Amino acid sequence: MTAESSNPKTGIMAALRQPSAAFHKDQLAALGQWLLAHLLPPVVVLTGLMGLWEILCSMPGAMLPAPSQVVQETWELIVLPFYNYGGNDVGMGWQVLASLERVAYGYSMAVVVGVSLGVLIGKSTWAMRGLDPIFQVLRTVPPLAWLPISLAAFQSSNPSAIFVIFITAIWPIIINTSVGIRNIPDDYQNVARVLRLNPYENFTRIMLPSAAPYIFSGLRIGIGLSWLAIVAAEMLIGGVGIGFFIWDAWNASMLSDIVLALIYVGLVGYFLDQVVGFIGRRVTRGTSA
Template identity: 70%
Template sequence: MSVTQLNIKESKQVSPKAQVVAFSPAKPTRPIGSMVVEKARRLNATILPPLLTLALLVLAWEILCSSPTSSLPSPSRVLSESWELIIHPFHVGQGVDQGMFWHIAASLQRVALGYALAAIAGIALGVLVGQSQWAMRGLDPIFQILRTVPPLAWLPLSLAAFRDGNPSAIFVIFITAIWPVIINTAVGIRNIPQDYQNVAKVLRLNGFEYFAKIMLPAAAPYIFTGLRIGIGLSWLAIVAAEMLIGGVGIGFFIWDAWNSSLISDIIVALVYVGVVGFLLDRLIAFVGRLVTRGTANA
């Protein structure tokens, strides 16, 4: 048999599927330019609408408050009157004469401590209420009554108990943020599918394993919903509480600026308060997406 005949015979023995795979063209790759353009479009769709809305609001504010008789300053006047405050956020002075960074940092320290305590206690109590019918019947009415008390109504009581402004403000943060964490955690625990519980019984998981592997992952989206609500309420409460307790903090800065008739400084402080509150919410949402693998939507 000649070499040519051998080659023909071997080529006939190759399966049609292998021939298709061997001669199938490579999948076309997307050009880098198109990917960059698509990302730029997504970025524009996310950033441009709020920027345009903000520009329109600032323009309307400038037009409405440009009159010399206006009781509120225009944006251009705010920039001119509070320029030193804006460009020197790290200023260190005597007493409460500090830059905006230090006021916000002091408020964030109080929020971090009070919010952490509320998260730990709220998740623990939420698990208890969600797991036990007796606990739900005994504690839920009390929680529903206490959560309707305004945050600042707790401040005189906390001042009488702690006799110091700083722990009193932390307690106000704690008592404000704990209720949404408890309620959402309890709802998440009660909504765990029965199939998950059946799997835990089949695998004979002990109490700790069931808590760590079944209960927390299943209830995590609800828990982070409560945590996001709690961080927003915490930031609202600390600003109000600091207006009364004094000292370094963004709330007291706003109250001190009001007493000094520095309306432009108040507006600058409010911008800082809004931006920090937005970043705190985004931070908890980001952590929630990481922990729940995207099931806790932003």
């Protein structure tokens, strides 16, 4: 009999370690399966696309830069995203933050006004018949078509860009909110009458929770449209912003800077979509998209 087996304390500790080791082993196995199922496919596809891009753009006569050339020519922008040399000569991080600030203002106003109008249209047949045809016409106007009107009205580029974001994001919010309000089951309204809920309690306890999946679907569409609109608007209004950076790089024939900016645009747009989607799933307990 060994000293370890004769010591009761040592035997107990060894017994406790065995389940823990098995548990960690199962955790590692589950993590490995998740990585294989979710991370490996996009990595493989992205590696293949990058390799194809490198081959095609390294050929003689290629007009676009290869990935290796992009990294080489934009290395300072990658490693120093928040440099500031004065004026509009600032890093990519400041450009993105300037665009996000405009999006935050315009999108927030679109959420407040869009949800309010959506509730009104969803609850009132008269409002739906009066406002819905107008909204259906206005929502088909391209976002940049509003820019000259907003510039004439505000006489300034920054509020004009915010208005373009607002007018772009508001339509899916209105439409989805009104659909959600109209689809509230009658039983819910009957419960509100039985409980004698006042209008505020009916709105917060019955209407909003029931229509939340529809509302957040509209919010998710709206944030994507907002990011698309600000990038396009900034190309025309100038100043600091990722859209202006892309247009300025085009005028300077710096294609590698444009490629890097497009990568930033895509990553930020994906991040915004995931944030709104995450909030929607938490609020609706997984019933929203």
